[in-house]
Amino acid sequence: MKSVSVMEGDSVTLQTDTEIKKDDLILWRFGDEDSPMAEVNRSAQIISVSESTKGFKDRLHLDPQTGSLTVRNIRTDHSGIYKTQIIGNKMIRKTFNVTVYARLPIPVITSYCPQNPSPSGSSASRCVLLCSVVNVGHVTLSWYKGNSLLSSISVSDLSISLSLPLEVEYQDKNSYSCVLNNPISNQTQHLDISKLCHTCSECVCCCNSTEAVVQLAVSALVGVATVVVLVYDIRSRRAEQKRRALKSLSDHN
Structure with a gap:
């Protein structure tokens, strides 16, 4: 054969x-x-x-x-x-x-905000990236630093999505690339750290802003509830005082 x-x-x-x-x-x-x-x-x-x-x-x-x-x-x-x-x-x-x-798509590299940041070092000094492809089969997705393989993931099924993370320093000057390949062809996407990673740590800001919004919403709800309780308490006291005054007047007559 x-x-x-x-x-x-x-x-x-x-x-x-x-x-x-x-x-x-x-x-x-x-x-x-x-x-x-x-x-x-x-x-x-x-x-x-x-x-x-x-x-x-x-x-x-x-x-x-x-x-x-x-x-x-x-x-x-x-x-x-x-x-x-x-x-x-x-x-x-x-x-x-x-x-x-099947003909291979070009991998897409994006920065994202991990829910569980890496315990090694400060997340503010590192950029987390994700290389992704969709609707592929019988392929390998890999991260390279120069010509050195850093990590890879393979799939033999058809029509599946693949993602592979990479964590780098914001000031890293090395050359990184994400490669999708099968036995007869490959597609490469080169990483531009300056475009996806910024020293202001947008990823961390994103996470913090999300948490801040949630905390603000919770605080607002607590505040509204407190005001409602106070108003109800004041009105109840006034109603009780009025009722006592009317009763006292009635008894006097």
């Missing part, structure tokens, strides 16, 4: 590497069900392509001289096992395991 890797949207040619004789019959099949894809019968001058299999419509080309099969504008669901049989004076079988990789 020969393994073949290709990027989604590209073309791939599965070579028979065999000289086809006039009386040879070449058959191509796909998948676990061995669904027929294409056939060459040179003696009968027949070249047939079954494009209904697995959405291959208008994507297949069969070379009548070599029997090689080309899949154009290939999709990720075209990954699988391709088999060919060359039937002549002897039987020749070839199998290809084709893996189609």
Whole structure:
């Protein structure tokens, strides 16, 4: 079995590497069900392509001289096992395991405010970053400092989101990059610390301002409740004094 890797949207040619004789019959099949894809019968001058299999419509080309099969504008669901049989004076079988990789997005780097800041050192002197990608599969997401790998995370599932954090000093002058890769391609996003990290520690300010808003809201509610209680108490006392005065007047009469 020969393994073949290709990027989604590209073309791939599965070579028979065999000289086809006039009386040879070449058959191509796909998948676990061995669904027929294409056939060459040179003696009968027949070249047939079954494009209904697995959405291959208008994507297949069969070379009548070599029997090689080309899949154009290939999709990720075209990954699988391709088999060919060359039937002549002897039987020749070839199998290809084709893996189609989706095109990779460019990673996105953002700064964020961690709910649990790092216990090592003051959070005000450090910038916390997050490198993220969405709807990816069979990839690795990594942080690099120069050419040195700092951390990475891999996923083999399809259509999943990945995020990888990194903590750096605000005044760090080193070169950092976030790289998304699969076995045949990669996408890189370089970190610009000056744009995402500021000495005023916007991340910490964000956290503190959020906490301040919550505290202010709680204080306001407590204040309102106190005022309501005081007003109610004053009105109750006045009502009681008025009631006693009326009762005293009634008793006197």
